Amino acid sequence: MMTKQALTDLILEKKTALGLSWADIASGVGLSPTFVTSACLGMNSLKPEFADKLVAILELPAEAKAAIEACPMKTWEQTVPTDPLIYRLYEVVGVYGPTMKELIHEEFGDGIMSAIDFSLDIDREANPAGDRVVITMNGKFLPYKSW
Amino acid sequence: MMTKQALTDLILEKKTALGLSWADIASGVGLSPTFVTSACLGMNSLKPEFADKLVAILELPAEAKAAIEACPMKTWEQTVPTDPLIYRLYEVVGVYGPTMKELIHEEFGDGIMSAIDFSLDIDREANPAGDRVVITMNGKFLPYKSW
Amino acid sequence: MMTKQALTDLILEKKTALGLSWADIASGVGLSPTFVTSACLGMNSLKPEFADKLVAILELPAEAKAAIEACPMKTWEQTVPTDPLIYRLYEVVGVYGPTMKELIHEEFGDGIMSAIDFSLDIDREANPAGDRVVITMNGKFLPYKSW
Amino acid sequence: MMTKQALTDLILEKKTALGLSWADIASGVGLSPTFVTSACLGMNSLKPEFADKLVAILELPAEAKAAIEACPMKTWEQTVPTDPLIYRLYEVVGVYGPTMKELIHEEFGDGIMSAIDFSLDIDREANPAGDRVVITMNGKFLPYKSW
Amino acid sequence: MMTKQALTDLILEKKTALGLSWADIASGVGLSPTFVTSACLGMNSLKPEFADKLVAILELPAEAKAAIEACPMKTWEQTVPTDPLIYRLYEVVGVYGPTMKELIHEEFGDGIMSAIDFSLDIDREANPAGDRVVITMNGKFLPYKSW
Amino acid sequence: MMTKQALTDLILEKKTALGLSWADIASGVGLSPTFVTSACLGMNSLKPEFADKLVAILELPAEAKAAIEACPMKTWEQTVPTDPLIYRLYEVVGVYGPTMKELIHEEFGDGIMSAIDFSLDIDREANPAGDRVVITMNGKFLPYKSW
Amino acid sequence: MMTKQALTDLILEKKTALGLSWADIASGVGLSPTFVTSACLGMNSLKPEFADKLVAILELPAEAKAAIEACPMKTWEQTVPTDPLIYRLYEVVGVYGPTMKELIHEEFGDGIMSAIDFSLDIDREANPAGDRVVITMNGKFLPYKSW
Amino acid sequence: MMTKQALTDLILEKKTALGLSWADIASGVGLSPTFVTSACLGMNSLKPEFADKLVAILELPAEAKAAIEACPMKTWEQTVPTDPLIYRLYEVVGVYGPTMKELIHEEFGDGIMSAIDFSLDIDREANPAGDRVVITMNGKFLPYKSW
Amino acid sequence: MMTKQALTDLILEKKTALGLSWADIASGVGLSPTFVTSACLGMNSLKPEFADKLVAILELPAEAKAAIEACPMKTWEQTVPTDPLIYRLYEVVGVYGPTMKELIHEEFGDGIMSAIDFSLDIDREANPAGDRVVITMNGKFLPYKSW
Amino acid sequence: MMTKQALTDLILEKKTALGLSWADIASGVGLSPTFVTSACLGMNSLKPEFADKLVAILELPAEAKAAIEACPMKTWEQTVPTDPLIYRLYEVVGVYGPTMKELIHEEFGDGIMSAIDFSLDIDREANPAGDRVVITMNGKFLPYKSW
Incomplete structure (x- = not known):
């Protein structure tokens, strides 16, 4: 194959x-x-x-x-990505991760945003001071189940 | 202080x-x-x-x-975050990082999305199959300068 | 608090x-x-x-x-756990992870087993050659969404 | 060979x-x-x-x-697996490892669950809210020997 | 406690x-x-x-x-031990690990030496060229089970 | 060559x-x-x-x-070996390393067991409860020199 | 391509x-x-x-x-560079990084020096005690945006 | 002290x-x-x-x-710095390190720029498109000695 | 104690x-x-x-x-030392390690220089172009034993 | 080339x-x-x-x-060398690094021993108890410059 x-x-x-x-x-x-x-x-x-x-x-x-x-084996070798464009996204997770955790819990309770039942779009926003990249992530909230 | x-x-x-x-x-x-x-x-x-x-x-x-x-010294100790909510965001960078790189370059040319001239918002999207978390990142496109 | x-x-x-x-x-x-x-x-x-x-x-x-x-910040410091009881579980993921991936994809298609909509139980199984530990994980299958 | x-x-x-x-x-x-x-x-x-x-x-x-x-040399290169399906299993070990340790010790005393005298099965559980993956691990309890 | x-x-x-x-x-x-x-x-x-x-x-x-x-949580922080006495033991595992694997499989078939049903003794062997340390490890052979 | x-x-x-x-x-x-x-x-x-x-x-x-x-360049790539047979030996170094250090110092004083002036043998010990692997390490004690 | x-x-x-x-x-x-x-x-x-x-x-x-x-995927494999010429630059970041942070914040406020809207030049400075390498980095100051 | x-x-x-x-x-x-x-x-x-x-x-x-x-023990704990201001400098070493190596060797021959017989200055450059940070490193070229 | x-x-x-x-x-x-x-x-x-x-x-x-x-537990936390004085010594091991291996084997055969039956001295050598540090290591050659 | x-x-x-x-x-x-x-x-x-x-x-x-x-790109892949001969040198840096730092500072003041303006020789010292390896490092002392 x-x-x-x-x-x-x-x-x-x-x-x-x-x-x-x-x-x-x-x-x-x-x-x-x-x-x-x-x-x-x-x-x-x-x-x-x-x-x-x-x-x-x-x-x-x-x-x-x-x-x-075929279902892919999803792998990446760089734990911390070096490419500047991708690193900036990693940095956003580091800097804003705890903030996103606080706000999602405040709004939805204990759980996570799914990365599987998930979509991501990229758009251009015109701006006289320089156009902007807009990334929109949309994932189902999954509450922790107790049993 | x-x-x-x-x-x-x-x-x-x-x-x-x-x-x-x-x-x-x-x-x-x-x-x-x-x-x-x-x-x-x-x-x-x-x-x-x-x-x-x-x-x-x-x-x-x-x-x-x-x-x-005060200007903060921004540090995080976990190169790969363990908290499930934050890890999912890290996973998104791993899985979709190269895709975002391709699409931003296709649209804007060589450069990056700034993580400094940047904003991030979190919203709830009502959905009968379960409400969804919407994360919107908005960063200025910075073209590489040649000299 | x-x-x-x-x-x-x-x-x-x-x-x-x-x-x-x-x-x-x-x-x-x-x-x-x-x-x-x-x-x-x-x-x-x-x-x-x-x-x-x-x-x-x-x-x-x-x-x-x-x-x-309170919603916990779930952290663990040892990327590879050293305690022998917990290490054996890590080893199971290493040895059988690709097998579980093959069989879940064969049965369910592309997607994952949720670790959030998830339960885990531990039981004792009597056995004359030495009692056995039975760990049962039960997680919702989440298909990858396309958009 | x-x-x-x-x-x-x-x-x-x-x-x-x-x-x-x-x-x-x-x-x-x-x-x-x-x-x-x-x-x-x-x-x-x-x-x-x-x-x-x-x-x-x-x-x-x-x-x-x-x-x-032939007896295989069992190796895996990613200390923390990146594939989302396999990562979720790693996360389960991180989140529930200490819990499993407490409960196995409470039930069996000091020792471990063998990963060698061990079996693992994967089943589908029908569920109107979405079918579920059931993973059953069954390993002999091995008490620590003193000498 | x-x-x-x-x-x-x-x-x-x-x-x-x-x-x-x-x-x-x-x-x-x-x-x-x-x-x-x-x-x-x-x-x-x-x-x-x-x-x-x-x-x-x-x-x-x-x-x-x-x-x-109490059942201990067995942890060590140094993946590669630095103390020279302990490092030499780590080095022995690196240098002779594949050899021990070959010889144990040749003698016993596929399986491992248990580190749980296990004992370890340390003795002094007199020797005119300088006394020697003798470390004896004794662990039950555990064959892999098929199912 | x-x-x-x-x-x-x-x-x-x-x-x-x-x-x-x-x-x-x-x-x-x-x-x-x-x-x-x-x-x-x-x-x-x-x-x-x-x-x-x-x-x-x-x-x-x-x-x-x-x-x-030829004198070999002795290398191994896995800092923590993944093969279960070899990992158990690594685990023994982690769990019993400080104990061996205490007992060797108590018996011999400050120094180490050589891994160079060293031999290692593997034997089978018959046992009705399952045969056992016996590993014997024999290394010269090297006292630290002061100068 | x-x-x-x-x-x-x-x-x-x-x-x-x-x-x-x-x-x-x-x-x-x-x-x-x-x-x-x-x-x-x-x-x-x-x-x-x-x-x-x-x-x-x-x-x-x-x-x-x-x-x-083509827009390059910028990667480097050595987290800490080993080549002595490049390592010295890494060392400069380690030794003077916090100093540069203090002084840039004192002069410009909260923000960073861009590595994208950036240029770097290398010159030789004659010196009787041995010629010197002069590296000049010039990057736009990017203030953190609040929103 | x-x-x-x-x-x-x-x-x-x-x-x-x-x-x-x-x-x-x-x-x-x-x-x-x-x-x-x-x-x-x-x-x-x-x-x-x-x-x-x-x-x-x-x-x-x-x-x-x-x-x-007192002569300081110079230590830093983050191999890859997380603070965005300092990370950008690390990124510059990754992206431009091989280039600086090529150009310094072309100009000076085999050797390095000293990080000890070294000075570093930070200046502000006024610019209508946004002021710029100018970092000037000045280190003695040290040729490799043969013997 | x-x-x-x-x-x-x-x-x-x-x-x-x-x-x-x-x-x-x-x-x-x-x-x-x-x-x-x-x-x-x-x-x-x-x-x-x-x-x-x-x-x-x-x-x-x-x-x-x-x-x-007391016999010390010799530990160091930085796998790669950051202090410039100590790093230079680490660099010497990286750059000249394989050379030392070739030359010691050529002169002595298969074996190592002991770091236990070992002494190390530091001296100043006057030199008009700048005084020099002289480090002398003296360790017993230990041949590999076969058995 | x-x-x-x-x-x-x-x-x-x-x-x-x-x-x-x-x-x-x-x-x-x-x-x-x-x-x-x-x-x-x-x-x-x-x-x-x-x-x-x-x-x-x-x-x-x-x-x-x-x-x-050609000026070489000096690289080594093993942060901690595994070959026993080279590891012993790494161990010497770990065990005696802080000592060398103290003594060089006591003798010369703040600065380092150059690894560039540097030579290294290997000799055999005859000894009835077993010949010895003598490694002599000779590097220029470089004082930290203030500016």
Whole structure:
């Protein structure tokens, strides 16, 4: 079976060759750019009907379909990410993590925000002092169960 | 000078004694709950006019004002946070970090989202299948400068 | 406010002084021994009606109630636990983690077992070759959402 | 000799080619799905009679048999696993480890649950609010010996 | 309840004050010096009849008895020990670990040497070129179970 | 020059092809199974007369001799070993290390047990309750020198 | 697409073959030596007009242009750098980091020096006691925003 | 003797009480603000004549003088600093370290920039787009010696 | 019993009060400055006749003698030392470690230099270009034993 | 350009083929065995006249010369070295590091021993009780500069 890594390499090659953006690809698949990109980078799987569309858009070989649908082993090697763009997000978790914990508990009680029943979107906000990146995370609140 | 830790301990004690929520305190200070909470937990500083209000609301001693205004040394000891609520946010950075990098670069070019010229808000979204936590991050895009 | 650590210390002292087992305490609270013990050790919170009962059984001071109900900051310092009993559980995750991933995906598709909508019980199984410990984990399957 | 890694790669390839599930393979071998899967992933060895059956079911070359029977060097590289499904199990050890220690000592005295004289099963529990994963660990209690 | 650490501090103080060696104490308790010393250092528990003897020999207060009998949380902070005497033992595990694995598997099949159903003794071997330390570890072989 | 790793791979291949056990090989070389196995695994070097015998027994090419005699760079990558058999030995160092330090100092004074002027043997002890592994370490006591 | 690593390898090869210094290359590109070198080493991207010039100077294949313009994933593997030249810079951050924090806060208030809107130059200062390296960092002050 | 930590605590207290800035203190001592601040934070020592002035300016007790003159044990606990201001400097070392190495070797040959025969200054550069922080490091080039 | 840490603190206090250098103290004890200083810092023990002298020179209380004679638990917390003076020595091990290994094996065969039957001295070498530190390590070569 | 690693591999091959010792090679180059060996292992560079001689002695191809003269990126992967010979040197830094710091400061004042303006030699000292390894480090004292 094609590995997730081989799939990602192939997708990046085809994306460049076909001159497609992530937005183009997501539009063709019919899901959000964030989710489709994460699946293309090997961090999520697509359901068969979306996998079919991805294969078509990127002119992937038939065997790629199983790799797209496979449940990924999600791994990252850098405990503290070094890339500046990703590090800033890590820093936000460090600086604002305890604050988010306080406010979520105040509003919802004891529990967490799911990272599985979860979506994430990225938008551009025009601003005369320099445009801004807006990241919106939306996750189901899961209360701790007692038994 | 009162340390940031002593300040936080005192604030938590007064908050409980006065029966105030973070929302109440933020409302009194005139800033968002997220920013005010982070300042109360020692991860941000308040400008003098807001520090005055915080002192008043929480009936803090006069010497607390300087501690609220002091620039904090922002530290966290757990490289990988263990608390489940905070870990889920760390996991989001691991799983979606490369995706966010791809999409921000596609939209804005080479650069990062600032974590300094930055705001973060937390909201509740009603949902019949279980209410949802919505976290919105808003940071200025900073392009890499060449020289 | 009494800290979770102070609460745990007080509970352990009272438990010894009153000659109660965790099973006794759980029975008095009306929840499982596992959940009640985890709350007493500062890793979960109790709802008010159960907190009242715990205060009564262990003859705790009134101020303990708020500490029992508080949402805990769940932390552990040893990335790899050294205590042999706990290490064996860590080893099970290392040895059988990929197997559990394969089998859960085969049965349920892409997703995870929740550690929040979750219960855990411990039982003794009599066996002539030496009694056995039976640990049963029961967590809701959470499918990954696409968007 | 074929390495365990080469064996696992070959098994995964054959499993896909033959359209077999782990349940099918385990049924053919005559052992539990968990144990057979762990052996196929290189984390356990099979006794000769079971190795013969695995070779037959998966149409493996004869030289695979020795690799299946070989005692594996069990290694994992991520001290803290990043895959969300496996991380949740690690989190359970962190959150409930001290609780399990208290309750096993209360019931059995000083000792541990063996991770060697041990079995682990995974089941699905139907539930109208969403089916649940049930993991059952069963290990012999080993009392500390004094001498 | 007296903590294990407080117990160890008290034992060391009394041992010095009474001029006893570990060999003397072990002899009085009726167990091996290794096991008794490990219990005095907080790494094992004694059964009641031995705890009584330890209390008597070291003239410990009555409350020490429960601490001696308590199941210890076995922790060490240095992943790689720095003390030269202890490091050499760690080095032996690094250098000879794979060799011991090969030879135990050759002799016994797949399984491990228990560190729980286990004893360890230390002896002096006279030698004209310099006396030698002899450490003997004796642990039950535990075969992996298949199921 | 053939590397130590290439030598070990070749030895394992030949050992399987010739159907030899480590005990057979050690017997042919005229040294203990532990030392010979450690040299075959690349953790020790053999003197020329023993290297000759190893080459003969395993029908190794002539160029292997220099690799067997070369002083190895002894490395291991896992600070905390994950293989259960080897981990138990690491755990013994953690649990009994301070005890061994106390008892060796009590018997010999300030110094260490050498891991260089050192031997290690593994034996089987028959036992009706299950046979036992006996590991004997024998190292010269080295007193600290003052100057 | 050519990877950043392949690009760097190719640049180093061409640089040697053509006998160019970094100063020569930077001069041809029309940017500072520091920025151009960092782009050649894969730690920055060049805008198209500069990428064209780099391709021309170094006689790179046409496909290299896209790799030069690509936003790099900036990674480094050594948390603490071992190379003595780079370690000294790390040491400077450790020794003078808190001092720089104090003085920047005293002069500018709460905020940071940007590492994105940032430039860095390296110069030689003649000195009879031995010439000196002068490193000048110039980054925009970013004040923390409150909201 | 007063410890460096006690000295720093006392200096910070006096600095606040007397309303002095680091610039004021440095001016009184007659050295640069960077060096004086680093000495006050316990990361450098002052020669006697400067120590006398520091004692006078800050109205320190006589015993502080020896602490100011003592050679400090320079330690920092965070391998990767978390404070955003200090992290950015760490990031600069990661991103530009290999570039600085290339350029210094090109200009000076094999060797390093000393972090001991070294000075560091911090300045403000006015800029209509936002003022900038300028950090200037100046260290003697030390060529590797061959022998 | 007085701990080693308490002993070191007391020695440093007395050394300052009496105006003694390490050279003075070593001279009074009759051993080298290096060994005596290491014993005073808690990293070695002194034999009774030297302990007596140290007590006399530094006017220590009688109970200090047992602490000086006690076998120390040698620990250091920083795997990579941060103090620049000590780090340079760590760097020497990193840079020249493999070289020392090659040359010692070439001269002596397979084995190590003992760090126990070992001495270390520090001298000043006058040099018009700046005086030099000379560190001489002298350790017994220990050949690996085969058995 | 030939990499340093390829250079080292080639040198080791030629050294064996030509039957040369490090002492022979160093003698031919006209520098010390320690420095030459470190350059051959990729941890130092040679000046052109010495590189020429090394090429001649070892019959290296012409292209090796540039690799010998290149400034090396000095890296080591094991923070704590595992090889027993190298570990003992690391242990010496841990055990005697604070002692060396005290004595160098007592003799020279605040500063460090350079690891760049530095030499290291290894000698054999005959001794009837077993020959000894003598390592002599000689580094320029660098005083901290104030400014």
